[in-house]
Amino acid sequence: MPKGPAKILYIDDDPALGRLVQKALGRQGRDVEHITCPDDGLERILAGVFDVVVLDHQFSNGTGLEILEALGKHPEAPPVVYVTASTEAAIAVAALKAGAADYVLKAVGEDFTALLHTAVEQAIETSRLRKAREQAEQEIHDAKERAELALAEVNHRVANSLALVAALVRLQTSAVADPAAKEALLETQGRISAIAGIHKRLYTTDDVRFVDMDAYLANLAHDIQSTMSLDGSNAEIRLVADPVRLPTDKAVSVAVIVNELVTNAVKYAYVQSAGGEIRILAHQPAPGTIDIIVEDDGVGWSGEGPVKGTGVGSRVIAATANGLGATLSYDVVDKGTRARLTISI
Numbered sequence: 001m002p003k004g005p006a007k008i009l010y011i012d013d014d015p016a017l018g019r020l021v022q023k024a025l026g027r028q029g030r031d032v033e034h035i036t037c038p039d040d041g042l043e044r045i046l047a048g049v050f051d052v053v054v055l056d057h058q059f060s061n062g063t064g065l066e067i068l069e070a071l072g073k074h075p076e077a078p079p080v081v082y083v084t085a086s087t088e089a090a091i092a093v094a095a096l097k098a099g100a101a102d103y104v105l106k107a108v109g110e111d112f113t114a115l116l117h118t119a120v121e122q123a124i125e126t127s128r129l130r131k132a133r134e135q136a137e138q139e140i141h142d143a144k145e146r147a148e149l150a151l152a153e154v155n156h157r158v159a160n161s162l163a164l165v166a167a168l169v170r171l172q173t174s175a176v177a178d179p180a181a182k183e184a185l186l187e188t189q190g191r192i193s194a195i196a197g198i199h200k201r202l203y204t205t206d207d208v209r210f211v212d213m214d215a216y217l218a219n220l221a222h223d224i225q226s227t228m229s230l231d232g233s234n235a236e237i238r239l240v241a242d243p244v245r246l247p248t249d250k251a252v253s254v255a256v257i258v259n260e261l262v263t264n265a266v267k268y269a270y271v272q273s274a275g276g277e278i279r280i281l282a283h284q285p286a287p288g289t290i291d292i293i294v295e296d297d298g299v300g301w302s303g304e305g306p307v308k309g310t311g312v313g314s315r316v317i318a319a320t321a322n323g324l325g326a327t328l329s330y331d332v333v334d335k336g337t338r339a340r341l342t343i344s345i
Helices: 015-026 038-046 064-071 089-097 110-174 179-202 213-230 248-268 312-324
Strands: 007-011 031-035 052-056 080-084 102-105 210-212 236-241 245-247 277-286 289-296 327-330 337-344
Touching: 007 015, 007 038, 015 031, 015 110, 031 038, 038 052, 038 064, 052 064, 052 110, 064 080, 064 089, 080 089, 080 110, 089 102, 102 110, 110 179, 179 210, 179 213, 179 248, 179 312, 210 213, 210 248, 213 236, 213 248, 213 277, 213 289, 245 248, 248 277, 248 289, 248 312, 248 337, 312 327
Parallel strands: 007 031, 007 052, 052 080, 080 102, 236 277
Antiparallel strands: 210 245, 277 289, 289 337, 327 337
């Protein structure tokens, strides 16, 4: 309930009934002001000093519905209990449609004041609960905005830090003569850059819960292409992706797997030729399922048998897919390799 006596404005051109209502509600601890002119009442209402308004229907120069219509333009107006001597349901319906919180049939006697007191109390309590809910919703909204700003800043810093680490690894690579060590450092740089790309997407989006994988994969393909071109690779990476969104935790794992699959294809698919195309495909074959495919037209590998290189990439892929709860399979194709990552969302 409001602090101190609730302030009630009673608008009715019947002075006798006005005094009766003042006395009856006053005995209940309410502060009642009576006004006989509806225009003066509207002016007092808009001053914003009342907790509830009791409004009569019939006046010599109009009806209370006109006051209700005017109050509808002011969201902060107090609740209105509509009073009418008519038993016509249409008047009550019109008042409620116009924004009245309740209505009471007008009569002389204790029944009227008792019903009016109950309606006033309910209107005050309903208004209090509404304002409390609105305040809570505003506080939640403000807290959500602060949390999103803080999370965006965290993702920004993480992305910058990972980009710096990747640059340092690249710098170290240029100072290493051993081919195996150089290759290992380049792979490490690629993994770091793949994860950094996810965090970059997160601080540039409005919803940090999800990552638009089609946009992210486009950036990832570009980054891998640029890195591998510096090392003399002639493979061309092409993306064909439908608009696909993944929860952030799954997106990080998918980024690592796709980076490994594409890197392996760049390194091993076209070792016996001048180069070729590597395709990244992403689509949603059924609700709740996403397929991400990495395929090439190179020497081909079915996913079985000895792996090329150190095998670290294959172990990273297997472990990450297992942690993701995804299925990694290799389709049977006439030429090249097609690795299919099936993710449940």
